[in-house]
Structure formats: C-alpha cells, structure tokens
Amino acid sequence: MHTDPIRGHKRGTAPVPLSVLDLAPVGSGLTVAQALATTTAVAKRTEELGYHRFWVAEHHSMPGIASSAPAVILAHLAAHTERIRLGSGGVMLPNHAPLVIAEQFGTLEALAPGRVDLGLGRAPGTDRATTLALRLTPERLGADDFPEQLAELTAFLDGSFPENHPYHRIHAVPGPVQRRVDGGVGEHSRPPVWLLGSSDYSARLAASLGLPFAFAHHFSADNTVPALDLYRRTFRASSVLDKPYAMIAATAVAADTEKDAARAAASLGLSMLKLRTGRAGLVPSAQEAEDFPYTPAERDFVAQWMSNAVTGTGAQVREGLDALVERTGADELMVTSTVHGHEPRLRSYELIAEAYGL
Incomplete structure (x- = not known):
C-alpha cells in the first residue's frame, strides 16, 4: 500500500506544502517552561494558519534547546492540536533501543491517529x-549499525519478525494491529517512517x-542538491512510496520590515557562533547579538x-523560498x-503563511 505524504493537504498558492521544524529554543532571560509553552503556542498557531506538519528535533546537553524528549513533547502537542501532522525531525535512533521508539510512536499514533510521523x-x-x-557502552558510539537498527524498528512497528527470529514473540504495544472485542483484526496503522540527513548516507x-x-538544508546547504539528486537517481519503489518524495528544512x-527580520535573525547567527566555538548557551x-564584540x-x-x-x-521570504524550491x-x-x-517566532510564521495564502 503506497503512502501519500500530503493526502488531504491544501496549500494555497505555495508551490509545495509548507511545514515547520521547531527546536523549543530557550531564549536568554527565559525559562524552559516558557520555551515549551511557546512551542505549544506555535504548534497551535501554525495549525490555524494551514501549515502541513509540525516536527520537533532531538538534541541533548544544549541549554538553549529544550527538545531533548521529542515523544513527550509530541504527546503534549497532540493534546493541544487537532489536524496538523506531528513528528520527529528527528529521533536519533542510535541513542535508543528500537523497541522503545516503536512503543513510544505506537502510543503517539494511538493518541493522534493518522497524524504522526517518525523521522x-x-x-x-x-x-x-x-x-x-545515552548509549551506556563505548561499543555503541558508532552509527555503522544504523541500517540494522532501522530494520529492527520497522519490524517492531509492523509486527513482521520472521518466526525464527528471537524477537518474534515480542509485541510493541500499542502496535500496528488493533484487535477488536469480537476477535477480528482492526485497521493496520502505524506512523510513516522518514529518514533524515545532511549528507549522502541517509x-x-x-x-x-x-x-x-x-534533508537538513538549514545547516548543510552545500550538500542539498547533490544529496537530493542521489536520492532521486537511486530511488527504488516500495510498499511505502512509488516515487521519491524529498523535503528540505530551511531557516526562514x-x-x-527587512530591518526587523535581520535584527531577529542575528540572534540565531550568534547562537550558532557560540555553539561552534564551544560556548553553547541560551539563545x-x-x-x-547587536552588542556582541565580534x-x-x-x-x-x-x-x-x-x-x-x-x-x-x-514577500521577500516567499521569493527566497520559492527560489530554493525551484533550485532543489x-x-x-x-x-x-x-x-x-x-x-517574533509567531509573527514570522504568520507572515510566511500570509505571503503564501495558506
């Protein structure tokens, strides 16, 4: 059964569907509680505005980012939204046991049926x-076994381990098959899996x-076009998709006013400078950013x-984003x-939505 990634989506005059990636940033002078409250407000507002998805990212040991537990945040957002798709952008699978992720996202799918993405x-x-x-043993620090972890996770999500597999009798609960009271089998449903990347590997x-x-264009822009070209050129149709489907994440x-936008964005520039020079802190x-002695x-x-x-x-952001979509x-x-x-965050998403007529 092939999956339509944008089934039922209305996108106004946008050339492609528009979605949102959120990191639950913790700003200077603000608290984690305030950051998470803002993320919730942004999710609700972007749903009202007509955005297609709202994803949160997994980061650890970064004081300026509160999204260390995506599944917990997504459960909260599911209770405060009704239509927008919710997902992880992404869960870093090598940090977790595949069974745990299958259970977490099976639970999310049960709480918000048909609205959950597993990136x-x-x-x-x-x-x-x-x-x-996070991983407890030095042997697990590498990512070389990612394909095997992915296969294990998929088998837990689908309940598809072969009979001779040691995990055959393990059920990820909630799982993809819901049993009715009369003993019949309910509808097969589980979150669609996306792969995320910033290079050609994924x-x-x-x-x-x-x-x-x-693809993470927002921090690996030079690799965007080569990675997407490789993805499309080597794509093999599956039960999930019959043709390639590529999304890119971009800072916008x-x-x-143009001046106000540049001033707001300067905080992001300084935040990245501090991160790359070992001085990570609050946003x-x-x-x-204006007063910093660069x-x-x-x-x-x-x-x-x-x-x-x-x-x-x-209007300027739309022009730039349209050019990016055209190029990629x-x-x-x-x-x-x-x-x-x-x-500033709410206003940014409002103006982008307005420019696209969402």
Whole structure:
C-alpha cells in the first residue's frame, strides 16, 4: 500500500506544502517552561494558519534547546492540536533501543491517529560524552549499525519478525494491529517512517528502502542538491512510496520590515557562533547579538552561516523560498524560525503563511 505524504493537504498558492521544524529554543532571560509553552503556542498557531506538519528535533546537553524528549513533547502537542501532522525531525535512533521508539510512536499514533510521523536520524545530536551517557557502552558510539537498527524498528512497528527470529514473540504495544472485542483484526496503522540527513548516507539508504527523505538544508546547504539528486537517481519503489518524495528544512525569518527580520535573525547567527566555538548557551536576544564584540573572523563566520537563511518581509521570504524550491526540486518545504522570544517566532510564521495564502 503506497503512502501519500500530503493526502488531504491544501496549500494555497505555495508551490509545495509548507511545514515547520521547531527546536523549543530557550531564549536568554527565559525559562524552559516558557520555551515549551511557546512551542505549544506555535504548534497551535501554525495549525490555524494551514501549515502541513509540525516536527520537533532531538538534541541533548544544549541549554538553549529544550527538545531533548521529542515523544513527550509530541504527546503534549497532540493534546493541544487537532489536524496538523506531528513528528520527529528527528529521533536519533542510535541513542535508543528500537523497541522503545516503536512503543513510544505506537502510543503517539494511538493518541493522534493518522497524524504522526517518525523521522529518524543516525547522528547523536550531541557531544561524545553525552552520547556515551545515552548509549551506556563505548561499543555503541558508532552509527555503522544504523541500517540494522532501522530494520529492527520497522519490524517492531509492523509486527513482521520472521518466526525464527528471537524477537518474534515480542509485541510493541500499542502496535500496528488493533484487535477488536469480537476477535477480528482492526485497521493496520502505524506512523510513516522518514529518514533524515545532511549528507549522502541517509539519501542513499532512503532511496534503497523507498522511504521519504528529509534533508537538513538549514545547516548543510552545500550538500542539498547533490544529496537530493542521489536520492532521486537511486530511488527504488516500495510498499511505502512509488516515487521519491524529498523535503528540505530551511531557516526562514520574516518580520514586518527587512530591518526587523535581520535584527531577529542575528540572534540565531550568534547562537550558532557560540555553539561552534564551544560556548553553547541560551539563545541570545536580538539586543545581545547587536552588542556582541565580534572579531572579524567571527563576523565572517556569522555572515557565511546566515547566507543560507532566508530573511526579510513576508514577500521577500516567499521569493527566497520559492527560489530554493525551484533550485532543489523539493517536494515539501519545512521552515524553521529559531529566533529569540515568543512574538517574533509567531509573527514570522504568520507572515510566511500570509505571503503564501495558506
């Protein structure tokens, strides 16, 4: 049975469906509770605006990002939304036992039937020490066994282990098959699996398995076109998809004026500078970014990093995003506005939606 990734979606004048990636950023002067409340408010508002999906990402040991437990956040968001698809962008599978992820996302599917996506990545999403704390043994620090972990997870989701497999009698509960009181078998349903990546590895694997693919253009822009080309060129049809389906995630910050957008986006530039130089902390405010004593090299880094972000008024952001879709041939666009504060993030998504007539 083939899956339609955008079944029932209405997208206004957008060339492709628009979705949102959220990191639950914790801004300077704000608390984790406030950050998670803002993520909830953004999910509710983007649903009202007509966005297709709302995904949250897994990160660890990063004070400025509160999305360390995607399944917990998604359960909360499921209780506060009604229609928008909810998913992980992504769960870093090597950090977890596949059975645990199958149970977590089976539970989410039961709570929000037909609305849950399971996006998977192979990177740890953190530093080596934290990775060791998550995985417990040094032998599991590598990602070389990701295909085997993925196959195990899929078998738990589908209940498809062969009879001679040691896990054959294990059931991931809630599972894909719901038994009726009369003993009959209910509808087969489980979250669709996406592979996420920022290089050609996951592109090749997604293509070989016939799975939808999401690429992290927002932090690996130079690899976007080569990875998508590889995915499409090597794609093999499966029971999930009969043709390739590629989504890209891009940084987009819209404001009422071009100057306001640049000022809001500056907090993201400084945040990335601190992360890359071992000074990760809370997401700085626009004022902190404006007052920061950048060295020439640091200014060059920020300028280079932000060169792949799309900022400006709603109309300017639409122009930039349309050009990105045209250049990459993406089937869906996932925007992320990881700026400081509640109102700037909400306003960014509102202006983008308005520009596209969602």
